Amino acid sequence: MRNEEVIALLYTLADVLEIRGDEELFKILAYRRAARSLEDLAEDVEQVRREGRLRRVPGVGEAIAEKIEEFLSTGRLEYLERITDGFPRGLLEMLRIPGLGPKKVQALWRELRITTVDELREACEKHRVSHLKGFGERTEEKILAGIKLVREASGRRLIAEAWEVAEQVVAHLREHPAVARVAAAGSFRRMKETVGDLDFLVLSSRPADAAKAFTAMPLVQEVVASGDTKSTVLFQGGLQADLRVLEARSWGSGLQYFTGSKDHNIHLRTIAAAKGLKLSEYGVFRGDEPIAGDTEEGVYAALGLPYIEPELREDAGEIQAAQEGKLPHLVRLEDVKGDFHAHTRLTDGVNTLEEMAAAAEARGYAYLGLSEHSPSLAVARGIDADTARIRKKEIAGFNRRSKGIQLLFGTECDILKDGSLDYPDDVLKEFDYAVVSVHSHFQLPLQEQTERVLAAVAHPSANVLAHPTAVKFGERKPIDVDLEKVFEECAQRGTAVEINSGGNRMDLNGAQARLARGRGCVLATDTDAHSTAELGTMPFAVGLARRAWLEAKDVINTWDYERVKAFFR
DNA sequence: GCCGTTTTCGGCCCGACTGTTTTCAGTCG
Numbered sequence: 001m002r003n004e005e006v007i008a009l010l011y012t013l014a015d016v017l018e019i020r021g022d023e024e025l026f027k028i029l030a031y032r033r034a035a036r037s038l039e040d041l042a043e044d045v046e047q048v049r050r051e052g053r054l055r056r057v058p059g060v061g062e063a064i065a066e067k068i069e070e071f072l073s074t075g076r077l078e079y080l081e082r083i084t085d086g087f088p089r090g091l092l093e094m095l096r097i098p099g100l101g102p103k104k105v106q107a108l109w110r111e112l113r114i115t116t117v118d119e120l121r122e123a124c125e126k127h128r129v130s131h132l133k134g135f136g137e138r139t140e141e142k143i144l145a146g147i148k149l150v151r152e153a154s155g156r157r158l159i160a161e162a163w164e165v166a167e168q169v170v171a172h173l174r175e176h177p178a179v180a181r182v183a184a185a186g187s188f189r190r191m192k193e194t195v196g197d198l199d200f201l202v203l204s205s206r207p208a209d210a211a212k213a214f215t216a217m218p219l220v221q222e223v224v225a226s227g228d229t230k231s232t233v234l235f236q237g238g239l240q241a242d243l244r245v246l247e248a249r250s251w252g253s254g255l256q257y258f259t260g261s262k263d264h265n266i267h268l269r270t271i272a273a274a275k276g277l278k279l280s281e282y283g284v285f286r287g288d289e290p291i292a293g294d295t296e297e298g299v300y301a302a303l304g305l306p307y308i309e310p311e312l313r314e315d316a317g318e319i320q321a322a323q324e325g326k327l328p329h330l331v332r333l334e335d336v337k338g339d340f341h342a343h344t345r346l347t348d349g350v351n352t353l354e355e356m357a358a359a360a361e362a363r364g365y366a367y368l369g370l371s372e373h374s375p376s377l378a379v380a381r382g383i384d385a386d387t388a389r390i391r392k393k394e395i396a397g398f399n400r401r402s403k404g405i406q407l408l409f410g411t412e413c414d415i416l417k418d419g420s421l422d423y424p425d426d427v428l429k430e431f432d433y434a435v436v437s438v439h440s441h442f443q444l445p446l447q448e449q450t451e452r453v454l455a456a457v458a459h460p461s462a463n464v465l466a467h468p469t470a471v472k473f474g475e476r477k478p479i480d481v482d483l484e485k486v487f488e489e490c491a492q493r494g495t496a497v498e499i500n501s502g503g504n505r506m507d508l509n510g511a512q513a514r515l516a517r518g519r520g521c522v523l524a525t526d527t528d529a530h531s532t533a534e535l536g537t538m539p540f541a542v543g544l545a546r547r548a549w550l551e552a553k554d555v556i557n558t559w560d561y562e563r564v565k566a567f568f569r
Numbered sequence: 570g571c572c573g574t575t576t577t578c579g580g581c582c583c584g585a586c587t588g589t590t591t592t593c594a595g596t597c598g
Binding site for chain 1: 570571588589595598
């Protein structure tokens with residue numbers, strides 16, 4: 001997969017052109033739009049190119065397609081080399097500093113010959129920067145603070161991590177007397193697997209008090225900006241958050257606007273303009289007259305559209321589907337009847353069988369699959385066939401006693417390097433079901449890795465392919481595997497494909513899971529829980545399923561116990 | 570550079586906050 005390289009290339013092109021300042025802005029925006037679009041592409045860009053489908057990617061036209069072609073085939077881009085001739089790469093790093101945009105970076109470069117972040121810091125400390133036109137003493141201070149910030153901040157983080165902060169903030173604001181309504185918007189509300197910052201909205205008749213309640217929270221490390229309707233803070237730990245204060249008549253349009261995505265909103269505004277309307281966070285207007293804004297449903301209705309669920313708002317076909325009345329009825333958390341991927345103390349979990357069963361029952365589940373590791377995964381104390389048989393009896397005993405939840409006797413069986421499974425076939429047949437996973441040899445080349453996984457999912461005992469890319473956020477890159485081929489084989493063989501919300505995985509992501517469904521697969525939303533608490537990450541797995549346009553029928557965790565058993569058999 | 574129920578040319582989403590300015594440019598989302 002070279003998607004990341006191509007995305008970085010396009011962003012670099014845009015940044016360089018913007019600092020150089022000799023191209024018109026829309027050209028630069030076009031590169032960024034194409035880059036964002038590729039970020040949401042589930043497929044391997046090289047394969048898309050091989051099949052001549054580059055120009056079908058939204059925002060990729062003739063010129064960008066040609067540049068991607070050249071870069072993929074030669075590893076270089078002549079155009080980039082030409083425009084970066086004599087262009088200091090350090091300027092790109094300077095652009096990351098909050099408050100510094102292309103114009104200021106350009107001025108620093110042209111006027112003061114500053115080409116690196118270190119040179120910039122030194123110039124600020126010597127107060128050489130404040131003399132420049134458009135700069136001042138406050139700017140110098142902000143740049144110095146910004147340099148520190150960039151060095152500390154770590155960019156996007158997993159939604160599970162942001163979730164804890166968001167819940168605290170929402171609870172805090174909800175209790176405040178000046179606040180009538182609270183919502184968290186942004187990519188958080190869209191349930192994107194990672195979020196860059198948090199966006200909070202409040203309805204208040206006393207905006208200043210509401211803003212103060214936000215900026216004065218103990219969690220706040222620094223107030224970056226604070227105005228009448230908008231404040232920005234930095235939480236301890238480096239997560240940035242915005243608060244917007246809305247009026248009741250703009251609650252729906254504000255929620256819609258700040259939920260995004262950017263490209264979804266741009267598309268909506270285009271539709272509004274075509275109807276002679278104007279859409280902003282304050283409402284939908286015909287001339288100066290507001291015709292919608294108090295509810296999100298009303299905003300969409302004013303544009304002639306049904307309500308679109310936040311998880312779909314990526315400008316990935318959902319607006320067209322809405323226009324045609326073809327939006328999916330997304331799977332909901334309440335539809336989930338169980339989990340197929342969980343561990344107990346028998347291997348590397350922390351809770352007992354009974355504790356896990358009780359926690360699952362408390363979540364309202366009808367069943368819970370216990371899938372312990374197989375022998376090869378020694379670090380997780382994978383169990384041999386004899387120990388598995390003891391577990392089988394424990395589960396049978398539990399199920400006889402239980403008046404409610406039923407346990408399934410599963411295994412998370414390692415896929416070995418050659419694609420064979422970690423138990424002999426006759427042992428595999430003793431389990432109710434098998435989840436199969438890659439836990440080793442992450443570096444195999446594309447073809448070998450693909451053949452390995454294809455062999456595993458084709459095994460008659462394989463029921464669920466767990467965390468198919470093996471990615472771990474901030475820790476491990478995805479394995480090189482042809483997901484389309486794997487999905488096609490899974491569909492053919494009746495092997496479900498997993499969306500795993502455990503640890504720092506979030507694997508598959510939304511776009512990949514959508515591709516899986518498109519190839520005819522059914523999916524499983526699993527937590528890979530190693531404790532009772534971790535069963536609670538199910539909302540993130542379901543969130544990804546919703547981002548993948550999945551309906552309840554597509555997700556085996558929503559099926560009843562008998563149907564699941566029959567599917568596994 | 571992209572794209573099409575206004576268009577193959579001429580548009581391209583819209584507004585808040587900051588700091589430096591005396592009316593606004595730059596930055597950000």
